[in-house]
Amino acid sequence: MPYTLKEIADSIGAELHGDPECRVKGVASLARAENGHLTFLGNSRLSRLLPDTRASAVILTATDQPMCRTNALVTGNPYVAYVKAAQLLHPAPGFTPGVDANAVVHESALVAPSAFVGPCAVIGERVRIASEAFVGPGCVIGDDVQIGHGSRLVANVTVSHGVRVGERVLVHPGVVIGADGFGLANDHGTWLKVPQLGGVVIGNDVEIGANTAIDRGALEDTVIEDGVKIDNLVQIGHNTRIGAHTAVAGCAVIAGSVTIGRRCMIGGASALSGHIEIADDVIITGMSGVPNSVMQAGTYSSGMPIMENPTWRRNMVRLKHLDELARQVRNLEQALAQVQTRLEAKD
Amino acid sequence: MPYTLKEIADSIGAELHGDPECRVKGVASLARAENGHLTFLGNSRLSRLLPDTRASAVILTATDQPMCRTNALVTGNPYVAYVKAAQLLHPAPGFTPGVDANAVVHESALVAPSAFVGPCAVIGERVRIASEAFVGPGCVIGDDVQIGHGSRLVANVTVSHGVRVGERVLVHPGVVIGADGFGLANDHGTWLKVPQLGGVVIGNDVEIGANTAIDRGALEDTVIEDGVKIDNLVQIGHNTRIGAHTAVAGCAVIAGSVTIGRRCMIGGASALSGHIEIADDVIITGMSGVPNSVMQAGTYSSGMPIMENPTWRRNMVRLKHLDELARQVRNLEQALAQVQTRLEAKD
């Protein structure tokens, strides 16, 4: 959908240098943009690409603007402005409302007239699908689920009974929301299943990546607050609460009964132990293990970077004896101090 | 489904102190329980909550009973007793038997009259679905699969050809049982696919969490023994055998041809290398790497806990040189010993 640069500048709050009537139809990277494209310069180190870009317009900072030979949209944060422009130029795909003839919708379910239910989707009893919501092909929605206004379950998503999904939530294929948590009690060597009687509550403006699983609570609910963004293949255990605007990257494992604050960033492939608390504004870098609560905002890390294989092997042998090594060093310090004393006595 | 406290006490083997005719309709946590709820005190440290609970009855130990002002169910293991009561009060949801009109069942498949096949489920040739089994919406069951009595495939589960699932097995959405194992042979730089000709055998009373994948064997079967409990997003490679009553937590990765004993606990996000053996009663804590066999029962760990990011960075630089550090310490010890000798010679 083409827009004039004036329309875009107004929409994203940038200052236009150039032709306000120039029309752009899409975004592209600085290196690959063609005539009709809008691009951006997010990093001054790439400004050498500016003179050669074929883009019709570039979003950039005032500092970089002098090097721009085409139309410029000047702003303090070019990446955020670019994203807003890209959202304008490339809106989420529309759809024709209605229930597909090949969907299976229980007669007690309420589907808003402006909502869509795709082929081979199965909608349970008393489900409520709000206006402009999209339940794609192959989705299975359990009894008593609520899907809020404008939410989009792309395809093959499973939502178990009683789960509440907020507004404008985007759920990618393969996601499972509300499966039983891993609740077991050991009874003389065999496992008893603990009935999982809680639900899941997903706030507004949440995004959930492909094949992620969010378990229902044991007694109370698992809660994902507004604006949380979750990547693919993430595991979220029962009773866990993730605070508003926190982002969780791919393959992170968040065990049960974890409470994560607001605006945190949980790195990919990291693992949080159960029953811990993470304060607001905590950053956990990728592949970190978090065994205990983190009560202070800040950046925390663990995880071992690769080494050449023979070096790693040698170092791991030593790591198994690190405590002994530290004791040896302590002993050396004491022995050396004695030697120094004896030497002094000889002076 | 409400029960009297007498019925519950009899069922869970607890000693009732209070009104045997009092009826409870559900369970709740100590803090949130209302009139009509049964709750439990599993940890004496929470006994301060006892006097204020509004629960109709509390399951607790004889030690904590004196502090309880309401009906009490006294037992040695309150949590196990609670779970049994919760199972009684909150049984798994029932279903109306039959094959949904929107299921696609091959004419050669045998579905017991008391079983259920949901809408948009697809059942292959010669499949046998036993009595009281539940195959939910969107499940795809390959040819020659057997699903045992009372098993429940919740929704969108895929079971490949020839897999055998035992009785009372609970399989959560998105699970894939019997996909090809990752069998490759390198032929001058390109990969040949090794045909995966084995199957998967799942015992009785197994639970398999959302989006978990269990591969079929290469030549023989992958085997999950009775009572094994597997959490979400777990990977189980071909030819692996997991012993009875072992529990595997979320996002664990168990490679191919691994043999795990009985009653083990494999922590979340841990990884077991291929072709190893784990003895009975081994506990692997979360995020551990297991490169070799473990022949002794016990608790084993690896994985690095988080540190503040700058500390971690400094420590990781040192870790890359840990072997050298250990050599330096060795050299120091030798040099110091020489110094001591020389000093003694001077005495």
Place this chain on the structure above:
Amino acid sequence: MPYTLKEIADSIGAELHGDPECRVKGVASLARAENGHLTFLGNSRLSRLLPDTRASAVILTATDQPMCRTNALVTGNPYVAYVKAAQLLHPAPGFTPGVDANAVVHESALVAPSAFVGPCAVIGERVRIASEAFVGPGCVIGDDVQIGHGSRLVANVTVSHGVRVGERVLVHPGVVIGADGFGLANDHGTWLKVPQLGGVVIGNDVEIGANTAIDRGALEDTVIEDGVKIDNLVQIGHNTRIGAHTAVAGCAVIAGSVTIGRRCMIGGASALSGHIEIADDVIITGMSGVPNSVMQAGTYSSGMPIMENPTWRRNMVRLKHLDELARQVRNLEQALAQVQTRLEAKD
């Protein structure tokens, strides 16, 4: 499908010692093979099993052949020869072409007459499914997707709009190709979604394991080159490119904008950070963390092997102070050198 040993020897390029007309109908392991089976000896250490095998024929090296009492197929690489024979004897299951009556195929889609679309599969607008391709039950194929000749999407696979899948690609159940990448821009504490406008291009002869997710690119495409083999539950971020004939084992996490070379092996449960480059012929062993580019072929490792739990606890306390320990050692060296100097002065 039985073959004579002569047919097999010709097909796999082995030298036949024995009866060329002997027919075998399948493969089995050395220990379990029966009459009518073909087996192989890949490792001379197992040659003690040779005299007792009941197999009709054994694939082995010239070195091991003298110990073989039955028909022998002699070759330099018995495992590769075995795999070729197994592929011959156990071809992928065939299918009857056609669109199932319970599939939902948009009228603008083109399905080759020799292709198959299974029950409850949903095929979007302008999709092209080439000759001999198989789109199994429950698959959802978005608009404008292309599926190449002979490719097989087993069941419950989701392919988002515009994705191109090459020829002879095997995609296991639960796979999601082309979901949005995890692109976010932080705008004063809330996350803006970066439109994901690129696609995914999958080359020929690729295999993708169960429940793996491959994200679409942000602006350009995510690319999986020819012959790449990907195991289960792998995450591949947006804009990433995986070079031809690279293998990625289970639960590996490959972040966005990663470029991996040809013929690499990425171990299970390893994690590659975003925006890095991996050269050709790099081996990353299992559970390794790769924070930076690897420009040299070779084998690289990290990840900590398990220890007994109390040892691990002690060592991890020390690890948090490893930098200090290294400083202590440095101080000791200097102090000892001073002591040595002073001692020398006394000689």
